Amino acid sequence: MESVQQLLERLATGVIRQSIGADGAANVRPCGNPKFGDYQINGLLPIAKARGENPRPLADKVAAALASALADIAEPPTVAGAGFINVRLKPAFVGSLLPRVLGDPRLGVPAASPARTIVIDYSAPNIAKQLHVGHLRSTIIGDSIARTLEFLGHKVISDNHIGDWGTQFGFLLRSKSELGEYLGTSAIHLSTIEQIYRKNVAEAEKDPAARDEAKAELVKLQAGDPEATRIWKALCDRTMEAINEIYTRLGVRPFDHTLGESFYHPRLAGVVAELKTRGLAEDSEGAVCVFFRDVPQLKDKPFLIQKSDGAFLYPTTDLATVQYRVETWKPGEIIYVTDSRQKLHFEQLFTTARRWDYPDLKLAHVTFGSVLGEDNKPIKTRSGEPIRLEELLDEGEKRAQAIVDANYADLPEATRREIARVVGIGAVKYADLSQNRVNDYVFSWPKMLAMQGNTAPYLQYAYVRIRSIFRKGEEPGQGVRGRGQEVVTLADAAEFDLAKFILRFPEAIELATEDYRPNFICSYLYDLAGKFSVFYERCPVLKADEPARSSRLILCQLTAEVLRKGLDLLGIQTIEQM
Ligand code: ARG
Numbered sequence: 046m047e048s049v050q051q052l053l054e055r056l057a058t059g060v061i062r063q064s065i066g067a068d069g070a071a072n073v074r075p076c077g078n079p080k081f082g083d084y085q086i087n088g089l090l091p092i093a094k095a096r097g098e099n100p101r102p103l104a105d106k107v108a109a110a111l112a113s114a115l116a117d118i119a120e121p122p123t124v125a126g127a128g129f130i131n132v133r134l135k136p137a138f139v140g141s142l143l144p145r146v147l148g149d150p151r152l153g154v155p156a157a158s159p160a161r162t163i164v165i166d167y168s169a170p171n172i173a174k175q176l177h178v179g180h181l182r183s184t185i186i187g188d189s190i191a192r193t194l195e196f197l198g199h200k201v202i203s204d205n206h207i208g209d210w211g212t213q214f215g216f217l218l219r220s221k222s223e224l225g226e227y228l229g230t231s232a233i234h235l236s237t238i239e240q241i242y243r244k245n246v247a248e249a250e251k252d253p254a255a256r257d258e259a260k261a262e263l264v265k266l267q268a269g270d271p272e273a274t275r276i277w278k279a280l281c282d283r284t285m286e287a288i289n290e291i292y293t294r295l296g297v298r299p300f301d302h303t304l305g306e307s308f309y310h311p312r313l314a315g316v317v318a319e320l321k322t323r324g325l326a327e328d329s330e331g332a333v334c335v336f337f338r339d340v341p342q343l344k345d346k347p348f349l350i351q352k353s354d355g356a357f358l359y360p361t362t363d364l365a366t367v368q369y370r371v372e373t374w375k376p377g378e379i380i381y382v383t384d385s386r387q388k389l390h391f392e393q394l395f396t397t398a399r400r401w402d403y404p405d406l407k408l409a410h411v412t413f414g415s416v417l418g419e420d421n422k423p424i425k426t427r428s429g430e431p432i433r434l435e436e437l438l439d440e441g442e443k444r445a446q447a448i449v450d451a452n453y454a455d456l457p458e459a460t461r462r463e464i465a466r467v468v469g470i471g472a473v474k475y476a477d478l479s480q481n482r483v484n485d486y487v488f489s490w491p492k493m494l495a496m497q498g499n500t501a502p503y504l505q506y507a508y509v510r511i512r513s514i515f516r517k518g519e520e521p522g523q524g525v526r527g528r529g530q531e532v533v534t535l536a537d538a539a540e541f542d543l544a545k546f547i548l549r550f551p552e553a554i555e556l557a558t559e560d561y562r563p564n565f566i567c568s569y570l571y572d573l574a575g576k577f578s579v580f581y582e583r584c585p586v587l588k589a590d591e592p593a594r595s596s597r598l599i600l601c602q603l604t605a606e607v608l609r610k611g612l613d614l615l616g617i618q619t620i621e622q623m
Pocket of ligand 1: 166168169170171206207208363366381382383
């Protein structure tokens with residue numbers, strides 16, 4: 046269904062055309078300060094400017110015409126400042142929309158129009174290495190963006206661009222007999238693979254002969270040597286098994302595709318040749334580079350796509366990947382989620398891709414900062430190693446378990462364990478997603494597990510509390526849907542405030558997708574829970590007389606559904622009991 050903002054935009058744009066003969070958009074935005082109204086029409090200023098007129102009289106005319114056009118929707122609009130028009134919604138209008146939102150599986154969020162095909166590239170860990178805390182951000186930010194775009198009706202294709210073709214395999218294959226034994230017999234733990242890798246890197250640093258051996262192994266693998274290929278394949282399988290376990294624990298949406306770097310290997314020579322033929326890449330001191338001489342910030346930053354020894358690089362693979370994705374899925378957009386250290390790489394990649402065959406493809410690099418320890422430095426273990434994601438999730442569940450055991454000793458153990466799992470994992474994810482992603486943030490267990498404040502446990506608990514109203518007074522799970530009540534009465538200011546805020550869910554989703562920032566969903570849900578608290582303190586629900594009782598039950602039900610949907614878009618589970 047159309048959102049309130051869209052409805053006002055459509056109606057006000059029509060009124061502007063009729064009343065002052067202008068073609069400009071109304072440009073409706075939520076009011077920054079609720080004192081002035083709910084929405085603000087900002088479109089008169091640019092219109093006045095273009096005409097060289099004073100915006101105030103134009104705004105007065107439009108406001109007068111709006112008073113009758115919006116009579117059923119809003120109080121008579123007022124003109125403020127240089128020529129803004131403030132609109133205050135009427136309770137009866139808001140009340141008439143709520144049952145429709147309740148009946149809408151999208152909870153009032155309009156479908157994207159047009160729907161597009163969007164490829165999203167996130168997580169992308171490297172084979173033979175364990176996931177550490179750094180992989181958390183790409184995985185869950187990407188997952189949330191994918192969920193949200195899909196909710197809007199886009200066709201989302203997630204592709205895990207795993208690093209399965211790097212120099213790490215040369216170092217690993219140098220120990221191939223050791224690896225072969227492990228891989229042949231029992232399941233090898235990733236930490237063992239990592240140790241073997243590190244040992245070889247250390248040896249290669251000290252001993253040039255060891256380095257040459259590693260190089261030779263890599264060349265063999267890349268030339269398709271059967272034994273090297275078999276071990277490589279086993280390493281990939283074992284790593285992905287371990288990584289998939291973590292994805293399951295994190296509750297991220299399964300990837301539609303996992304096409305790692307190795308998949309593109311056969312295309313790389315062709316990509317370099319084509320870019321050279323097209324004059325986009327050139328030989329430079331034996332290597333092949335793309336130069337950006339006309340782009341000021343990239344002027345002296347060439348994009349190296351083939352080394353002088355003939356080897357292809359990360360950029361070459363990414364160029365082949367763009368080509369493959371466009372040919373195969375014909376997307377309108379590709380989104381990449383990586384930490385901000387890869388900014389330059391993606392600037393170069395996007396610039397090259399646009400010059401190549403894809404001038405209309407939207408390419409977005411979604412970056413994020415680091416996770417810091419209490420000392421404000423990137424988070425590490427005591428011995429200075431990066432923290433493994435597995436350990437972090439274990440710890441989250443353990444800490445949540447202690448809280449749940451202390452507070453809900455009467456619940457059966459299995460229930461307590463399930464609550465601890467949902468709360469512990471949810472807390473870790475929410476603490477990350479609620480930050481403006483470009484910033485670093487300090488990882489703090491007490492903060493993220495707090496029952497008060499902008500945390501997952503607070504929202505999960507708010508949800509449970511609302512659901513318990515239904516357990517007390519209503520048939521469980523039935524809610525109030527399908528009662529046929531046409532209009533919700535909103536007599537109390539707290540009811541009206543909550544109701545209007547429920548209708549603003551689409552705006553939060555829009556903000557979250559515009560610049561790929563799940564944190565807008567978090568702040569919206571936090572404010573929603575706050576408004577619900579005020580309402581619930583002031584307005585009895587089950588003890589109220591009709592029609593207030595039914596109306597309030599609808600408000601409860603809608604708040605619960607929006608909380609659950611919002612958390613779901615963040616990839617966070619809710620529980621029915623807590
Ligand atoms: N494997 C890379 C890393 O760990 C991330 C890959 C991101 N995606 C891409 N298409 N380059 O840094």
